[in-house]
Each structure stands twice: as C-alpha cells, then as structure tokens.
Amino acid sequence: xxxxxxxxxxxxxxxxxxxxxxxxxxxxxxxxxxxxxxxxxxxxxxxxxxxxxxxxxxxxxxxxxxxxxxxxxxxxxxxxxxxxxxxxxxxxxxxxxxxxxxxxxxxxxxxxxxxxxxxxxxxxxxxxxxxxxxxxxxxxxxxxxxxxxxxxxxxxxxxxxxxxxxxxxxxxxxxxxxxxxxxxxxxxxxxxxxxxxxxxxxxxxxxxxxxxxxxxxxxxxxxxxxxxxxxxxxxxxxxxxxxxxxxxxxxxxxxxxxxxxxxxxxxxxxxxxxxxxxxxxxxxxxxxxxxxxxxxx
Numbered sequence: 349x350x351x352x353x354x355x356x357x358x359x360x361x362x363x364x365x366x367x368x369x370x371x372x373x374x375x376x377x378x379x380x381x382x383x384x385x386x387x388x389x390x391x392x393x394x395x396x397x398x399x400x401x402x403x404x405x406x407x408x409x410x411x412x413x414x415x416x417x418x419x420x421x422x423x424x425x426x427x428x429x430x431x432x433x434x435x436x437x438x439x440x441x442x443x444x445x446x447x448x449x450x451x452x453x454x455x456x457x458x459x460x461x462x463x464x465x466x467x468x469x470x471x472x473x474x475x476x477x478x479x480x481x482x483x484x485x486x487x488x489x490x491x492x493x494x495x496x497x498x499x500x501x502x503x504x505x506x507x508x509x510x511x512x513x514x515x516x517x518x519x520x521x522x523x524x525x526x527x528x529x530x531x532x533x534x535x536x537x538x539x540x541x542x543x544x545x546x547x548x549x550x551x552x553x554x555x556x557x558x559x560x561x562x563x564x565x566x567x568x569x570x571x572x573x574x575x576x577x578x579x580x581x582x583x584x585x586x587x588x589x590x591x592x593x594x595x596x597x598x599x600x601x602x603x604x605x606x607x608x609x610x611x612x613x614x615x616x617x618x619x620x621x622x623x624x625x626x627x628x629x630x631x632x633x634x635x636x637x638x639x640x641x642x643x644x645x
Contacts, residue, residue: 384511387525388501390549395494396594404594404629406434407497411598411624413442415450420606420616427452429622432637433496435459436489436503439637442620453620455479457486457498458638465640474604474618478581482558484531485581490540493551493585494596495624500529501542501551508532519543519553537581550588550595556581577614580605591627598624 395401409431417423427444437459444452453475454465464480467473472480485491488507489498500507514526524543531540543553560577581604585597602620 382513382525384513384527387513387527387544387549388504388511391501391544391551394549394595400593401502404497404592406432406631406633407495407627407629408432408631408633409495409624409627411622411626413620413622415442415444415452416619416621418617418619420614420618423450425450429624430637431492431495432633433489433492433498434633436498437638438486438489438492438496438498440492442622454640455486455491456638456640457489462486463638463640474579474606474616475581475602475620478556478558478579478604481560482537482556484533484537484540485556487533488531490529490554490556491583492600493554493583495585495600514541516546517543524552525549550585550597552585554583575608578607587623592629596627600624 392398392401409429411429413427413429415423415425415427425444425447427442430439430441430443432439436457438455438457440453440455442453444450449468450473451465451467453467453473454463455476456463462480462483464472464476467476471477479485479491488500488509489496489503490500493499500509504511509532510530512528512530514528516523517526518524523546525546527542527544529540529542537556537558539555539557541555542551543555544551558579558581560579581602584601584603585599586601587598588595589598600622604616604618606614606616608614
C-alpha cells in the first residue's frame with residue numbers, strides 16, 4: 349500500500365471519529381439545552397395521542413402484589429392491589445386479606461382530603477406515614493405515575509408546579525432524563541425527581557427524598573446527640589403495554605429506605621411490588637372506593 353493511500357485512510361478514519369464524536373457531543377448538548385416543556389411534551393406523546401389521553405376520564409386497575417421487609421426485620425406477604433382514579437382523585441389499595449400482622453394499604457385523595465389507612469395495629473406503615481408526611485404525593489397525583497389519571501404532567505398548567513430539567517443522569521447503570529419537580533403548595537418532600545427513558549421518553553422512575561428532624565432534647569447535651577432521619581421513596585415502572593391506545597406500565601415497584609444520620613438502629617428497607625392484570629377506562633367508579641377500608645369493586 350502506498351504512503352498516499354495510507355494517508356487517505358488515516359484522514360478518513362480521523363474524519364469518521366471526529367464525526368462520531370461530534371454526533372455524541374451534539375446529542376449531549378441537545379440534552380443539556382432541552383427545556384422542561386419539551387421533555388414533558390415528548391413524554392405525553394409517549395403515553396399516547398392527545399385525543400386518546402383526553403378521552404380517558406377514569407381508570408380502574410387490579411393486580412397481584414407482594415410486600416417485603418429487607419432490613420429492620422424480615423417479612424414477605426402477598427396481596428391484591430386495586431386502583432381507581434377519576435380526574436385528580438386517586439385511590440390505591442393493597443389488600444392482604446386482613447392479615448393480623450399487616451392489614452395492607454389504602455391511600456386516598458378524593459380531590460379535597462387525604463385519608464390513609466393505619467396499616468399496623470400500632471400505626472401507619474412506612475409507606476402510609478411517608479405519604480402522610482409528604483401530602484404532595486397524593487395531592488399532586490405523583491404516586492403511581494401514569495397509572496392514574498391524576499398524573500400531574502397531564503395537567504401541568506392546573507398544577508402550577510415548577511419544573512427544572514437536570515440533563516441525562518446515570519441511574520442504576522443506564523442514562524435517564526431527569527426532571528426536578530417542585531409543587532406549588534408546601535407539604536412535599538425536599539426533593540422530587542422524575543426520570544424518563546432517552547429513547548422512548550416513558551416515565552420509568554420517581555425518587556422522593558425527605559429529612560425528618562431529630563427534634564430537641566431535654567437539655568443542650570441531649571440535643572447534640574439527637575440525629576435526623578433520612579427517608580427515600582423510589583417508584584419504578586416497567587413492562588409497558590398498550591391499553592386502549594395508551595402505553596401504560598403493568599409493573600410498579602415502591603422501594604422505601606430509612607436511615608439515621610451516622611447509621612445506627614432504626615434503619616429500614618421495605619418494598620411493595622405490584623403486577624397489574626386488568627385495567628379499564630371510563631367506567632363508573634363507586635364513591636366507596638374513596639372511603640377507607642371499603643371493599644374494592
């Protein structure tokens with residue numbers, strides 16, 4: 349091979365490499381420059397056409413679930429999950445058939461008031477208490493993502509939330525678009541982060557972070573030893589399926605993590621995992637679905 353031929357190949361290879369780098373740089377630059385509204389619009393299109401989205405006034409779903417405690421105890425209990433949503437109202441119930449150890453969950457927002465079942469004899473479950481401390485999860489329609497008609501990105505103007513696009517972030521080994529969400533009203537977690545796939549723009553994860561102040565001790569020395577508690581609730585969504593022209597997740601997992609400042613006792617890790625096997629739209633919802641403990645229909 350002649351020197352001139354080798355030079356041409358070298359130049360061509362360099363040009364291809366620069367071109368590929370340029371494409372990657374352009375994609376990264378585009379991601380960094382994306383406006384929150386652009387990401388929201390791409391996400392809404394990923395759910396389905398505008399007329400199909402607007403036509404779904406209510407949604408009912410049913411499936412099987414399991415509750416696990418991975419740290420701070422050991423437990424594993426199956427149950428049935430029921431969901432109902434109508435506009436901004438939402439009801440999520442995890443029924444463990446009146447198990448004496450753990451009654452399950454019933455999280456309700458009827459468009460006006462929030463009601464949460466006491467999951468244990470001694471009080472609410474970690475999930476129930478987290479939602480009570482952070483009312484924005486139910487009030488804003490964040491809990492459950494696009495499984496409910498209350499999903500706030502469907503009603504962004506009415507919600508009045510502040511959005512900030514944070515770019516592509518690596519989450520558990522894959523890059524996802526991150527959108528920071530701040531409710532208009534107080535009563536929410538310190539940080540709410542929504543994550544979307546870069547190729548489909550489907551909403552696949554929400555992360556909530558909340559800090560529980562340790563309080564004040566009986567004296568200055570006692571106060572110095574009081575530590576804050578940090579709680580993280582992470583929802584993940586997968587197995588998207590076409591239901592009446594909308595792409596909706598058929599699997600929903602909630603991961604709860606509680607840790608004390610500096611470690612120590614009181615830490616806990618628990619999970620709720622649901623798999624939906626039935627979902628219907630625009631069916632009348634019995635008002636009792638929004639009453640605590642009412643039989644799911």
